[in-house]
Structures are given as C-alpha cells and as structure tokens.
Amino acid sequence: MTRPALKAWLGAAASVLIGFAVIAYAFGLHILPPWNTGWMLSGMIGPDPVQYWLGWSFFRRAPWSWPPGLNPLWGLEVSSSIYYADAIPLLAFFFKAISPVIEVSQYWGLWIYGCAALQGFMAWRIIGLATDDPLARVAGAALFVLQPTMLARMGGHFALSAHFLLLIGLWLCLTQTAKTRWLAWAALLVATALIHAYLLPMVAALWTADFLARWLDGAKRSALFAEVVIIFALVLAALWAGGMFMLGGGFGGSWGGYGQ
Numbered sequence: 001m002t003r004p005a006l007k008a009w010l011g012a013a014a015s016v017l018i019g020f021a022v023i024a025y026a027f028g029l030h031i032l033p034p035w036n037t038g039w040m041l042s043g044m045i046g047p048d049p050v051q052y053w054l055g056w057s058f059f060r061r062a063p064w065s066w067p068p069g070l071n072p073l074w075g076l077e078v079s080s081s082i083y084y085a086d087a088i089p090l091l092a093f094f095f096k097a098i099s100p101v102i103e104v105s106q107y108w109g110l111w112i113y114g115c116a117a118l119q120g121f122m123a124w125r126i127i128g129l130a131t132d133d134p135l136a137r138v139a140g141a142a143l144f145v146l147q148p149t150m151l152a153r154m155g156g157h158f159a160l161s162a163h164f165l166l167l168i169g170l171w172l173c174l175t176q177t178a179k180t181r182w183l184a185w186a187a188l189l190v191a192t193a194l195i196h197a198y199l200l201p202m203v204a205a206l207w208t209a210d211f212l213a214r215w216l217d218g219a220k221r222s223a224l225f226a227e228v229v230i231i232f233a234l235v236l237a238a239l240w241a242g243g244m245f246m247l248g249g250g251f252g253g254s255w256g257g258y259g260q
Contacts, residue, residue, distance in 0.1 A: 011134040015124035015141035019116035022145050027154070031109030040106060046156040048086070053106060055085020060096045060104075068093060069243030081243020083197075088159050089242040090194035108158045115154070115161040120145045122167035129174055159196040166199070169206035173213075182227040185210070186234050193238040200235070207231070 031039050040049040058074035059082045065072065069081040069089055082092045091111060095104045123144035127137045144167070153160040168188055177184065185207050192203045215224060239245065 015120035019120035083242040118164035
C-alpha cells in the first residue's frame with residue numbers, strides 16, 4: 001500500500017471512529033445489543049421510540065404479506081403497515097427476513113451508530129474534493145458528526161438521523177461519475193424512500209439539481225428521460241412495498257362511524 005493510500009485509509013477510518021465515539025459518549029454502548037430495549041421503553045427519550053418498537057414487534061411476528069410492508073396485527077382501527085410505524089422499513093425488511101435465524105428485538109442502536117459513522121465517512125469524502133490534507137478532512141468530518149440537528153434527531157426521531165443520505169446526494173452532485181451514475185441515484189432514492197418519507201424530497205431535490213446540470217451540459221435527452229421514468233417507477237415501487245399507500249383518508253369507520 002502506498003503512503004498516500006495509507007493516509008487515505010487511516011483518515012477514513014478515523015472519521016468513522018469519531019462518529020462511533022460521539023455516539024458512545026452521548027448515548028452509551030448499552031443501546032447496541034439488539035436484545036436491550038429498556039433504553040427505548042423507559043420514556044427518557046420520549047414516547048416515539050415505544051411506537052417504533054411496538055410496530056416492529058408486531059411486524060416481525062406477522063407472516064409475510066403483500067405488499068411486504070403490510071402489518072395487519074399492529075393497531076386497532078388503523079392497522080396498516082410498517083411504514084406508518086416509523087420503524088425504518090429498509091431495516092425492518094432485512095431483520096424480519098433473518099428472524100428465523102436470529103431474533104432482533106431492536107435495531108435502532110445499531111442504526112444510530114451507523115448514521116454517525118456514515119456521516120463522518122461521507123463528510124470526509126466530500127471535504128476530500130477540496131483538500132488532500134488528512135487533518136483538515138478528519139477535522140471537517142468531526143464537525144459534521146457533531147452537527148446539532150442530527151444529534152437532536154437521534155434523541156427520539158431515529159429515522160431522521162440519516163443525514164448521511166443528504167451527504168451522499170451532495171457527493172454525487174459534486175463528482176463526475178460514470179455514465180451509470182443514474183444507478184447510484186436510483187439506489188440512493190429507493191433507500192431513502194424506505195427509510196423516511198421526510199428525507200425523500202430533500203434527496204430528490206439534490207437529484208433534480210444534478211439532473212438539470214447534466215441537461216444543461218448537453219447530456220443525451222433520451223437517456224435523461226429514461227432515467228426519470230425508471231427512478232420514479234422504482235421509488236413508487238419502494239413506497240408501495242413499504243406500505244405507504246395502505247391507508248386511505250380519515251380513520252377506520254367500523255367503530256361507530258368515527259372518522260367518516
């Protein structure tokens with residue numbers, strides 16, 4: 001390994017470790033074990049985590065349905081989908097799929113640590129577009145990890161901690177990748193759709209900016225049109241799979257007509 005490559009590897013590792021260290025200091029290591037749910041259910045970080053855990057607990061015990069995000073055992077009159085439990089459908093699908101092998105009572109501790117690590121790593125990559133100084137890159141990554149808005153969301157709104165999605169979108173906007181860059185955008189937007197709907201328009205705005213830049217630079221129009229059609233179709237399919245379209249207007253109407 002060359003010396004520059006070694007420095008780059010160490011810088012990336014340091015940025016990830018800073019993310020881990022910040023969360024370990026702020027939340028502790030006890031949130032990591034997938035069997036430890038006490039920190040979520042104690043009420044110390046508000047009632048929302050209890051909702052996430054309840055939605056996930058019913059979802060992982062229910063048989064697979066169609067669409068996959070259907071969660072028929074959760075809720076009374078509004079039993080719907082894992083999407084409306086705000087339980088990060090992307091992870092819920094994965095951990096439900098492996099539940100015959102390993103039972104995971106909660107995955108939000110791993111998620112919080114992962115968000116901070118990816119925040120540091122992506123910040124390190126973006127800053128690397130402006131400077132090769134390893135110290136500057138690591139220091140900049142630390143600032144991104146210490147972002148107050150992200151840490152605030154980690155205090156209860158776990159899915160919204162995924163600020164790294166915005167950094168990935170920004171990195172795609174700032175780099176000239178191969179002609180298959182639309183695949184990266186498609187993967188990012190689909191993942192975002194299966195994490196939280198609030199983040200989707202933010203990432204989509206970055207994609208739109210990149211799309212318009214390529215349009216103005218004279219990119220092939222037919223390819224751009226195909227990109228729009230494919231990405232829209234994939235995102236809609238992801239939202240459908242997560243169960244976003246399971247609820248209609250109002251509330252359940254079988255209990256005295258409430259909500260009609």
